[in-house]
Amino acid sequence: MDISVRTSPAESARGGAAERLSAMAHDDMRRVDALILERMGSPVPLIPKLARYLVEAGGKRIRPLITLAAARMLDYDGDAHLKLAAAVEFIHTATLLHDDVVDESDLRRGRRSANVVWGNAPSVLVGDFLFARAFMLMVDAGSLDALHVLSRAASIIAEGEVRQLAAKGDPDIGVEAYMTIIGAKTAALFAAAAEVPAIVAGRGREEAEALETYGRELGLAFQLVDDMLDYGGLSDKLGKSVGDDFREGKVTLPVALAVRNADADERAFWERVIRTREQRDGDFDHALALIRRHGALEATLEKAREHARAAQHALSIFPGNTWRESLSDLAGFVVDRAY
């Protein structure tokens, strides 16, 4: 099998829910984009240059989109949600910059990652800059409670990344530890992005917690599908190069499940390619064959589906409106990326 970046021919059709939501939130998102551009500004030329490289690579801005849509669902009529949405994207971008240094990645969404283009040092420092600017945006949003939620999320993300680093190369990490890692490194920011609009809109604990649950469950589903796509899901619209996790010895659910059901020969294979990382030509194809033999991609997808359903269920306490429907559809979209 060819290890390369792939894009699905039916990509645009499947991106429906995210695109519909983007269209609905278009005006808000334009204001968020303007804020992002303004707040990444600096008299030090390398900073906006490097930040723009990442921000423009873009993706779907799914995290700020959640913040914007949740604020609209709650009929929030201030503008703090715009600043919080921009802050969420800055935290995400800072994390990506540091992740690429930590993982020694070469590609990000099919482009050379910033650490390859500019080196590790500027990636670390511009990440710090964006992180600091995220907090300045949160201060401007004016809510200490929202600041608490987002700074706590940032701390949990870092913990999750360290856990992931410590677990690298351990094929026996197991399902539970894996879920703890993605709960921290990915779902915590989704949860915070969804929760903060309830805070600035002055809603009570019940609604804040429902949105937090929505975000967390959506984040888990998102990461599970991402990890699946790294083993050749049917579409790879993120442009993420297939096989990255494998080459880095990062154990995600598809591998954890295949290892759990491995016979002696298979176990020896996983020990070699993951723990000692002595990888040869054809190893990725063999790994994929083992993962498929044990139905690990289907099992991963099923787990993603469960979390997406839990995300949708969490929305049920809110009165039905088009924003609620779109947030619900978004959970479906996150899983549909797998096809």
Place this chain on the structure above:
Amino acid sequence: MDISVRTSPAESARGGAAERLSAMAHDDMRRVDALILERMGSPVPLIPKLARYLVEAGGKRIRPLITLAAARMLDYDGDAHLKLAAAVEFIHTATLLHDDVVDESDLRRGRRSANVVWGNAPSVLVGDFLFARAFMLMVDAGSLDALHVLSRAASIIAEGEVRQLAAKGDPDIGVEAYMTIIGAKTAALFAAAAEVPAIVAGRGREEAEALETYGRELGLAFQLVDDMLDYGGLSDKLGKSVGDDFREGKVTLPVALAVRNADADERAFWERVIRTREQRDGDFDHALALIRRHGALEATLEKAREHARAAQHALSIFPGNTWRESLSDLAGFVVDRAY
């Protein structure tokens, strides 16, 4: 000349002002230390282990000491200053962790730096963790205005670090650009550390600005002396290895001044060792001889003295008390480290 870590025999006598202030702020500092220990806690074992390695290496905790002393000088009777002091130390520690990765340093205060002991990846991530925890502490301190000042400082620090990185290897950086860099990478945090007590104590702009000026000027003096010590000041109590800046091609004021007055031969030398970084045995000694020939260490020290005096002058709007005297003495101490 031997390029190695040196400690001054008269170290303790000269540390007087900082030690007196530490003794006066002893109870507050114990509470700050307890906060630091508590807030660096994590269920992920590597995090407190690595954080402790840095926090215990310690130094004089000069930044949080400024926050505590300024709060006392203002008769502040709450406890937000303790949280802000701990936050300031966390920001500083996070910056050190990332600096060592950026500079590819081997030693920090005479010990192997964290990136050498644990690798770059944990240093980046634990830095992020401490940075996030700093913001959680600030949120607990309860002042959006203090949060604004400190998050702005964090953003300016990152800008200063990127400027420094961009200027690396340029012997013609000049005095002004150098001062801009240290104003951002060092003095901004000192300024914020000094200003935030005025904010939580509810003082007006005039007092906040006077303390900000005190902190900034003190920070400039501190960095100037630090940079001097890297070229063999008479004492090296920080345990920082002499010659680090030189080997890294980092141009600080002693070099900038020597380059400004260089003849053709000397210029060729600086171009070789700083710009192309082709360094041979004996180059550091030769650099030092040139720096001395042009009186660049004395000129650097004189500049440090001016900034220390400006720091002391900024305190003059406050009524005299023992805390004000100690803050003033601290500015003297910062310069005295040069001897």
